[in-house]
Amino acid sequence: MTADPGETPAGTAGAGTADLTLDATVAAADVPPELTAQSLRQYLGASWLRIRSGNSGVLPVVLAIVIVAVVFEIITPEHAFLRPSNLVYIFGLSTVYMVLAIAETVVLLLAEVDLSVGAVALIGGVIAFKLVQQPGPNWPWWAAMLAALAICGAIGAFQGALTSLLRIPSFVVTLAGFLLFSGILVVILGGADSTVSLNTSDPNQNTIYDMVQGLISPVIGWIVLAVVVVAVGASQWLRVASRRRRGLVAPPLGLIATRIVILAIVGAAVVIVCSVNRGSSLKSVTGIPWVIPIVLVVLGAWTLVLQRTRYGRYIYAIGGNPEAARRAGVSLPRIRIVAFALCSATAALGGILLGSFFYGQYSTNTADPGQLVLYTVAAAVIGGVSLFGGRGKAIHGVLGGLLIGGIAYGVSLLSLGSLSTPLQYILPGGVLLAAVLIDVLSRRGGSPAGV
Amino acid sequence: MTEVNEAPEGASRGGDVAGAGAEPLLKLRGIDKHFGPVQALYGVNLDLPAGQVTGLCGDNGAGKSVLTRCIAGAHQPDHGQIYFEGKPVHVRSTRDASALGIETVYQDLALADNLDIVQNMFLGREQLRYGLLDEDSMELKAAETLSTLRVTTVRSIRQPVASLSGGQRQSVAVAKAVMWNSKLVLLDEPTAALGVVQTRSVLDLINRLRDHGLAVMVISHNLNDVFEVADRIAVLYLGRMVAEGPAADFDRQSVVEYMTTGTANGRPYESAAAANGKG
Ligand SMILES: Nc1ncnc2c1ncn2[C@@H]1O[C@H](COP(=O)(O)OP(=O)(O)O)[C@@H](O)[C@H]1O
Ligand SMILES: [Mg+2]
Secondary structure, eight states: OOOOTTOOGGGOOOTTOBOOOOOHHHHHHHSOHHHHOSSHHHHHHHHHHHHHTTOOTTHHHHHHHHHHHHHHHHHSGGGOTTSHHHHHHHHHHHHHHHHHHHHHHHHHHTTOOOTTHHHHHHHHHHHHHHHTOTTTTOOOHHHHHHHHHHHHHHHHHHHHHHHHHSOOOHHHHHHHHHHHHHHHHHHHHTSTTOEEEOOTTSHHHHHHHHHHHOEEOHHHHHHHHHHHHHHHHHHHHHHHHHHHHTTOOOOOHHHHHHHHHHHHHHHHHHHHHHHSOOSOSSSOOOOEETHHHHHHHHHHHHHHHHHHSHHHHHHHHHHHOHHHHHHTTOOHHHHHHHHHHHHHHHHHHHHHHHHHHTTTEEETTTOOHHHHHHHHHHHHHHHTOOTTSSOOOHHHHHHHHHHHHHHHHHHHHTOOGGGHHHHHHHHHHHHHHHHHHHHHHHHHHTOTTOO | OOOOOOOOTTOOTTOSOTTSSOOOSEEEEEEEEEETTEEEEEEEEEEEOTTOEEEEEEOTTSSHHHHHHHHHTSSOOSEEEEEETTEEEOOOSHHHHHHHTEEEEOTTOOOOTTSBHHHHHTTTSOOEETTEEOHHHHHHHHHHHHHHTTBOOOSOTTSBGGGSOHHHHHHHHHHHHHTTOOSEEEEESTTTTOOHHHHHHHHHHHHHHHHTTOEEEEEOSOHHHHHHHOSEEEEEETTEEEEEEEGGGOOHHHHHHHHHHSSBTTBOOOOHHHHHHHO
């Protein structure tokens, strides 16, 4: 009989009682603190234990965002990094990476990778922009967007079918896809130096232009924030109450309250930053870019799908142990193909946002699919999504996207001349390497069962 | 749905073997299975009565796992017939097996490490409410099953399976198998990777399944474990069933001989009852 190193002799339970006390320190670090903590104090203690053992969730990326903000504020000329105008610009830029990183997260959760997201996103953006042109197809903006999402979804389904039915590694299929669609992108743009841009005097085209460039007045921003905070707070509260009523362990109310307060503070900070006049004294510019609520909707929708639906559960199961999922009757090819399709459709939305962010203009200069995919994968992994599948959430893509956007823009502020471009690659690369190291080390350390 | 079957009357340890008129829950007759040129099973017969634990022994490669998978619907036998509750059945998939009440705990467990205990126990059979996962109901039912089986020492049934010890993982895999009104549970090497204390707890769990009236088949290399829990013993040798009968017919010595040579004392197996009848 083999000796089990994870075993403690303390586990001699009374006769007839199955197993066994866990090795307290190892196991405690692997158990989410809200499961065992009965007070805020215990929660903090348990969280600290988890962080020390590498199971830290969103904390490292939040910490990294703070560090990046402080460092760039110190080293940028005139300490310009945290000026409201720059922050709003960073929000706009980051939302593109956020949406793409959420898309990539879905595929990473399956322990696959999609290297074509950048190219496919740009194709989606260009398709939508082309379809609203006037003279030209002159489609309504929503029809053009739906068409872009559908075409990109079909592209994703095709790549997903190649990887899951023929079992070609997704790395290879989507690398080929990246090259293929980067080429096709230039063709549909209309040649190497072509551009496609939105005419903002046409209300139809202006709707797409406004997705990033359009502003919501601060008053409405405050109202929306209040509604969101109350809704989230009420739903969490009801959930805790319902679990208590049914005799289930529920997180302490202090913890829920703390989370709501943090949400309110972060939301208020964003609204305040966006409310400061960032134009000139002659023409004031204030308001919240439309893209912020748009990204929140994407985040909410993907969080719902991944955490609360059967489909999402199967994505995690396949990422954790495909054989377990198969034996449970899950159709692996179906889940995988749909995931690649949804990833590419979500990426198409990111591509539309990118074009809107660049003042409604697409050119081969603004659209670099190589850099986009690097930043996307980096954002997801930096945000805390595991490259090995099964671990990560949509929120990780959002936080990683913000970090990457902050770094990318911060470097461009540094007026480093010829050093600026290399640093745009070197800094995110370094951060990505650090994130992957954390991922690998926490996987190695975080599994007492030795699997 | 989730309640483990109540023990029927007369489900007794080591009771008089299926022979006494009662129809076994599962009956295999003449099961053949080959993979290309490799014949894994030759005309295998086996009875698995309710309320009894059958220990399936055999050397490496004897065909124990293949036989398990044939019963579980993961393989289709080439020839032969499976009878369930006396009726001939075709088990074409693991879904078919589940529908009959046959559940399998595989050698490699196949739990998803990143999912928690509840999520693993309900994998593939999630309960929904308004189209969304009904986590609370699933958690209650999982907790109920675990406490019926007295698997009580996990910190929280919401902890990821990665944080469990080997014995706890095994307990979760067994609980997952018995949660669905199952009548027959097949366990492939449930104690292979476990230490002494954890093995003890899994054997206790197997005893409890018998007490609940389930038919259990346990594959094990460890004869101590087999003699500890089995009411009946069956021995596979190179794909043939060379001995099958009440545990009282065997001792360690004879089982080892059947496993390694297909015979004991140079003679093929003959049940003690049959032998007495003749003598
Ligand atoms: N899927 C398969 N394909 C080909 N041969 C197999 C397969 N599964 C099992 N076998 C063969 O069948 C025989 C019995 O295997 P198995 O049932 O796994 O043995 P064990 O009794 O150790 O569990 C072995 O010779 C094995 O190589
Ligand atoms: Mg085997």
